[in-house]
Each structure stands twice: as structure tokens, then as C-alpha cells.
Amino acid sequence: MTPNWPSIRSRYPALAHWTYFNSATFGLLSQNTAAAVTAHFQHRDDLACADFLNWFDDIDRTRAKAAQLIHASPEDIAFSINAATPLSLLLGGTHWKPGDRIVTLTNEFPNQLYYAALLKEKGVDFVQVEWPDFFDAITPQTRAVLMSQVSYTTGFRPPLDQIGPFLKQREILFYVDATQALGALTLNVEQVQPSMLAVHGYKWLLCPNGAAFFYVSPELRQKLQPNIIGWRSHEDWRNVNRLHHGAPVFRESAEKYEGGMPAFPCLYAMDAALSEFLEIGPEKIERRVMELTAILQERLHEIARVTVLHKHSPITAAHFPHLDPAILVQRLKAERILASARHGCLRLSVHFYNDEADIDKLINVLQTACKG
Numbered sequence: 024m025t026p027n028w029p030s031i032r033s034r035y036p037a038l039a040h041w042t043y044f045n046s047a048t049f050g051l052l053s054q055n056t057a058a059a060v061t062a063h064f065q066h067r068d069d070l071a072c073a074d075f076l077n078w079f080d081d082i083d084r085t086r087a088k089a090a091q092l093i094h095a096s097p098e099d100i101a102f103s104i105n106a107a108t109p110l111s112l113l114l115g116g117t118h119w120k121p122g123d124r125i126v127t128l129t130n131e132f133p134n135q136l137y138y139a140a141l142l143k144e145k146g147v148d149f150v151q152v153e154w155p156d157f158f159d160a161i162t163p164q165t166r167a168v169l170m171s172q173v174s175y176t177t178g179f180r181p182p183l184d185q186i187g188p189f190l191k192q193r194e195i196l197f198y199v200d201a202t203q204a205l206g207a208l209t210l211n212v213e214q215v216q217p218s219m220l221a222v223h224g225y226k227w228l229l230c231p232n233g234a235a236f237f238y239v240s241p242e243l244r245q246k247l248q249p250n251i252i253g254w255r256s257h258e259d260w261r262n263v264n265r266l267h268h269g270a271p272v273f274r275e276s277a278e279k280y281e282g283g284m285p286a287f288p289c290l291y292a293m294d295a296a297l298s299e300f301l302e303i304g305p306e307k308i309e310r311r312v313m314e315l316t317a318i319l320q321e322r323l324h325e326i327a328r329v330t331v332l333h334k335h336s337p338i339t340a341a342h343f344p345h346l347d348p349a350i351l352v353q354r355l356k357a358e359r360i361l362a363s364a365r366h367g368c369l370r371l372s373v374h375f376y377n378d379e380a381d382i383d384k385l386i387n388v389l390q391t392a393c394k395g
Contacts (some may be wrong), residue, residue: 026303028311035137042381045361047175047203047338047372050229052292060231060288072216073235076261078287079161082203085294086278087302089236093201094211094219101277102285106202106221109237110169112280113219114138115197117166121146124165129153130176130366134200135169154181158189167196173204173351176366178336180204187216196243202226207312207337207374209305218243224293227337227374228300233286234293239277249273251282303375311375312337316380318371321384326393332368340368346393352391360385 032038034053043051048096071346087097090191103109124140129151139149152160161168171287183199192199199220201210207229212220219238224230228283241245254260256279257271273279300308316339320331325343332340346366355362363370363383 024115026307026375027376028375031303032378035376040383041074042357042360042384043377044371044373044381044385045363046227046229046374047370048363049182050206050224050226050374051376052229052231053296054301055299056229056231056292056295063291074306076080076263079261080129080292082285082287082290085290085297086236088294088297090152090238091239091301092297092305093205093315094213094240098276100236101213101239101280102290103136103214103221103223103235103281104233104238104286104289105235106200106223106237107112108235109219109239109280110134110139110198110200112242113196113247114142116200117196119145119147121222122148122164123146123152125164125167125169126160126165127155127156127183128171128174128179130179131169132171132175132200132203135198139167139169154179157181159188159196159316161190161193165193165195167198169198170200171203172199172201172208172210173336173338173356174333175203175297175338176337176368176370176372177340178333180208180333180336183210183215183217187214191216196235204337206300207309207372208310212238216240224296225241225263225289227298228293229374230293231289234289236293236297237277237280242273244277244279249280249282251280253283255284256282302394308375309382312373313387315373315375315377315379319382320378321382322382325386326389337372337374339371339373341364341371342368343393351389351392354387355385358384358388384388 035051037051086100090097119142127135128347145361150160167296170181187197196218199217201220201222205222217242223235257267259267259276320339323329328344329340351369352362352364
């Protein structure tokens with residue numbers, strides 16, 4: 024059954040006032056997501072937090088939904104406040120030796136660049152390569168590969184299903200940042216086989232900031248020690264009447280990486296967002312996003328000399344010769360159309376709540392701007 028997209032669109036109040044092509048920067052919040060946070064705060068007041076241990080049962084259900092979205096097990100999922108935290112856990116928890124190599128692609132998000140670049144102080148060779156040169160850059164010294172599901176600047180989609188098994192066969196750590204696409208595109212960790220995958224849900228998963236989860240493979244959990252140690256680190260942390268005093272005994276599950284008290288309001292929001300995604304169907308959402316993106320990219324060709332860097336991606340990077348994309352963004356904003364400028368391109372990101380009327384309005388304004 025085809026989802027009722029106009030009805031789904033009506034759940035997003037911001038669309039009553041804005042034409043939105045900026046989900047790669049911030050996703051919009053639905054009424055259901057906002058209501059889930061309000062309901063949590065009301066529940067706190069109603070019971071004066073007397074049932075706080077039940078909140079952990081609630082987020083375990085959210086954990087199961089996150090796992091379902093990426094075809095993992097709930098035991099593989101931990102919560103975080105952003106994607107940088109699990110990446111720092113991975114890179115900080117790996118014993119690096121002089122001569123080790125980390126590989127990433129050019130045009131990567133800074134998360135994948137900054138920590139790895141600092142490891143040069145330990146003699147680690149950090150290499151950024153163009154996609155055609157990627158496999159040649161994987162040497163016997165390569166210890167880790169860091170990569171986004173989609174490039175935030177160009178929209179390039181690396182073939183993760185090919186890369187993951189290739190790296191796993193060579194026992195190379197594979198970190199995937201799915202923040203830039205999960206929610207618009209599907210992802211199956213059984214096929215990609217990452218060592219770790221992280222997603223901050225404030226973009227395509229349509230969550231507030233601070234709602235993030237990450238996957239840690241069972242093999243990596245055997246080797247990677249937690250770096251945040253708190254009262255929930257011990258395996259019997261639910262026994263709050265007699266909390267363990269002494270060195271913690273960690274659980275086998277990825278929950279051991281959470282350490283302290285989670286950000287419940289953000290996770291209740293994430294639960295509502297994930298429920299909507301699973302209710303609509305991730306495959307149907309991807310099909311909707313890519314159909315609208317194909318229409319957008321075809322319409323962009325109506326504008327003379329515009330170049331789209333990569334097709335088949337929810338992120339459309341359009342290059343306008345002789346036009347500063349930052350100025351284009353301001354022209355669009357004056358018409359209550361939101362987009363972004365990234366590295367010399369106008370970045371347009373379509374989600375399932377967009378429609379063809381949005382695209383018509385965008386193209387009309389861009390045509391006028393290019394003539395002016």
C-alpha cells in the first residue's frame with residue numbers, strides 16, 4: 024500500500040511556513056515526536072519520577088527499534104548524544120603503533136578527519152583518497168577505515184556493501200557514519216558488516232539534537248573497552264537499592280558503553296520518530312526520497328549550465344557557474360525556501376515530506392536568480 028504522503032506531510036508544522044530542502048542539515052520534527060517529549064515531562068510530574076527504572080524499559084524498546092531499522096540485534100545498540108562520541112571511543116580505545124594507517128575519502132565530514140589527524144602524533148599515517156583510489160590505498164598497515172554513508176558535500180554514495188566485507192576479510196576496523204543518510208536511505212549491517220556504525224538522528228531520522236545511537240559488532244565488543252565509566256557500567260546496575268561498590272563487571276552488550284544516565288527526553292523523541300519510520304516502511308521512504316530527488320535533479324537541468332555532482336543520492340550538490348551558492352541560499356531564504364551552501368555547491372536535500380510543489384517553487388526562484 025502506498026503511504027498517504029500528504030497526510031504524513033501534515034504532521035510537520037514547519038512546512039506550513041517554509042519550503043524545506045535542508046534535511047541534510049536538520050530534519051524537521053513531527054507533531055508526534057514533539058508530543059512524546061511533552062508526554063514524558065508530564066509523566067515525570069504525574070508520578071514525581073517514582074517509576075524512573077521503567078524509563079529504562081522504555082528505551083530498551085527504542086533500542087530494539089533502532090536495531091530493527093539497521094537489521095541488527097538490540098544487544099548491538101548503544102545510545103549516545105552525537106556521532107563523535109562513539110567514533111572517539113573507537114579511535115581512543117585502539118592501540119596505535121607507528122606506521123599504522125587510517126584511510127578515509129576526500130570530502131568527508133570533519134568528524135572523520137579531526138581525531139584521525141591528531142593520531143599523526145603517534146606515528147599513524149592518515150590518508151584521504153579519492154574513491155577510484157580507495158582499494159589501492161588499503162595496505163597491510165591499514166588498521167581502520169572511516170566513511171560516511173553519503174558524502175555531506177557532494178552526495179557521493181560509496182558502495183558500503185562491497186567495502187565492508189572486503190575490510191572484514193582483512194581484519195580492518197570499519198567505521199560508518201550514517202548520520203548523513205540513514206532515514207532517507209536504508210542500511211543493513213548484515214550486508215555492510217561495519218565494526219561500528221553511528222548515527223546522530225537530528226538529520227534524516229528527524230530527531231532533536233542529542234538523540235543518537237551506535238552499533239558495535241560482537242567481535243569489536245570483545246576487544247573495545249568502555250571509555251565512559253559510570254554507575255550503569257556494572258552489569259547489575261538496576262539493583263539501585265544496593266549498587267555495587269568496586270570495579271565494575273561489564274555486560275556483554277553494547278549498553279556497557281553508555282556508562283551514565285541517558286538523555287531520556289531525546290530518546291523518547293527518537294522512539295516516536297523511529298516508530299513513524301517503521302510504520303511507514305524504510306524501503307517505501309527510500310523509494311519516495313529517490314523518486315523526488317530524480318525529479319529535482321531533472322528539473323535542475325532546465326537551468327542553463329547547472330551541474331549535479333552525483334545522482335542516486337538524497338543529497339543533491341548543484342554547481343552554478345559564476346554564482347556564489349551562499350548568495351543563492353540567501354535569495355532562497357528570502358522566499359522562505361531553505362537550503363545550504365557547501366564547498367562551492369548549492370546543497371539540496373529532499374525527504375519524504377517534500378512534494379513536487381516544493382520542487383516547482385524552488386526551480387522558479389532559482390531560474391529567476393540565475394537570470395538576475
